[in-house]
Amino acid sequence: MSAIYNFCAGPAMLPTAVMHKAQKEFVDWQGHGVSVMEISHRSKDYMAVAAKAEQRLRELMAIPDNYHVLFMHGGGRGQFSAVASNLLGSHGRALYLVSGQWSKAAAEEAQKIAGHAQIDVVDICVEDDGIRHVELSPLSGAAEDYRYLHYCPNETVDGIEIFENIDCPWPVVADMSSNILSREIDVSRFGLIYAGAQKNIGPSGLAIVIVRQDLLSLPSLTQASILDYRLARDNDSMFNTPPTFAWYLAGEVFAWLQEHGGVSAMDLNNIHKAKLLYHCIDSHPFYRNNVAKENRSRMNVTFHLADESLNGEFLAQAEARGLLALKGHRIVGGMRASIYNAMPYEGVQALVNFMTEFAEQHA
Numbered sequence: 341m342s343a344i345y346n347f348c349a350g351p352a353m354l355p356t357a358v359m360h361k362a363q364k365e366f367v368d369w370q371g372h373g374v375s376v377m378e379i380s381h382r383s384k385d386y387m388a389v390a391a392k393a394e395q396r397l398r399e400l401m402a403i404p405d406n407y408h409v410l411f412m413h414g415g416g417r418g419q420f421s422a423v424a425s426n427l428l429g430s431h432g433r434a435l436y437l438v439s440g441q442w443s444k445a446a447a448e449e450a451q452k453i454a455g456h457a458q459i460d461v462v463d464i465c466v467e468d469d470g471i472r473h474v475e476l477s478p479l480s481g482a483a484e485d486y487r488y489l490h491y492c493p494n495e496t497v498d499g500i501e502i503f504e505n506i507d508c509p510w511p512v513v514a515d516m517s518s519n520i521l522s523r524e525i526d527v528s529r530f531g532l533i534y535a536g537a538q539k540n541i542g543p544s545g546l547a548i549v550i551v552r553q554d555l556l557s558l559p560s561l562t563q564a565s566i567l568d569y570r571l572a573r574d575n576d577s578m579f580n581t582p583p584t585f586a587w588y589l590a591g592e593v594f595a596w597l598q599e600h601g602g603v604s605a606m607d608l609n610n611i612h613k614a615k616l617l618y619h620c621i622d623s624h625p626f627y628r629n630n631v632a633k634e635n636r637s638r639m640n641v642t643f644h645l646a647d648e649s650l651n652g653e654f655l656a657q658a659e660a661r662g663l664l665a666l667k668g669h670r671i672v673g674g675m676r677a678s679i680y681n682a683m684p685y686e687g688v689q690a691l692v693n694f695m696t697e698f699a700e701q702h703a
């Protein structure tokens with residue numbers, strides 16, 4: 341059988357080597373005769389797995405000592421609530437930048453639980469001649485006293501990525517669910533970073549939170565205990581039973597990243613992969629992408645066929661060649677190829693070969 345390449349946006353493919361290792365130790369972990377998911381989260385062995393995963397993430401992202409790393413439940417959306425509950429305060433204000441579907445959903449969730457607090461929402465996505473880009477300029481001059489600014493540096497559904505740093509006087513909160521560990525960032529520029537795990541880290545359900553210590557000293561909203569950052573911090577993310585298997589697998593992915601050159605190597609590789617695919621899209625009038633070059637996502641490449649009546653045939657032929665899950669999100673339609681860290685260059689090459697042939701067939 342020829343290689344299968346899975347372009348699913350999430351849950352997404354994990355590194356093949358990690359999957360094989362997990363399979364190998366699935367029922368008999370480190371000679372214990374039981375699975376890592378069958379042992380107590382408070383056992384010495386599991387605590388070591390948990391601590392090692394955190395340490396690896398700290399090394400990979402060069403997380404400064406004045407940041408906590410939390411492993412939480414509830415995926416990305418769980419953090420939409422957690423961020424507002426923990427940081428907003430009963431009469432605080434926060435600014436939400438909207439650049440696509442996920443940042444919009446985060447703002448809506450915050451509004452839902454804000455009570456007497458206030459959520460200001462600014463649309464930063466501009467469409468010019470059908471091409472979308474992000475405009476950060478309205479930020480300068482805003483003099484409000486915000487508890488935090490929230491944005492989503494990579495819009496998974498829309499294929500829009502923000503590479504610029506956000507310049508503002510307030511703590512910046514970033515939803516990095518779909519681009520964490522994909523390129524080098526300076527953690528100290530952020531107040532809080534969170535990510536649902538299933539795009540670039542591991543199995544779904546787990547969320548990673550990296551939060552600057554001082555942000556947890558202000559009064560928060562009343563909230564569910566399992567979303568409470570302070571409880572998570574005080575209990576080493578084990579206030580209740582954490583998603584132990586997901587945490588273990590995340591640790592294995594971090595180890596794989598370290599063995600493969602860390603984030604700087606991923607960064608370069610992801611630039612090459614995205615370049616190859618966008619070049620294919622741009623060089624065939626048969627395909628089009630509607631995001632300005634400076635905001636094109638390196639992780640989620642969206643595109644449409646010139647003749648949308650061929651969508652079904654495109655997907656069927658792709659699948660027959662082992663190129664899976666290319667259908668775009670239902671809200672935006674068209675196609676989407678998610679090419680996270682685990683997607684090898686060869687996978688993108690195989691997709692580009694297919695797209696070139698398909699375009700020539702239908703020219």
Ligand SMILES: *Cc1c(COP(=O)(O)O)cnc(C)c1O
Nearest residue numbers: 415416417418442496517518536
């Ligand atoms: C997938 C995704 C989410 C939602 O994650 P869930 O784990 O399904 O809640 C939130 N934000 C971004 C940017 C995502 O890509």
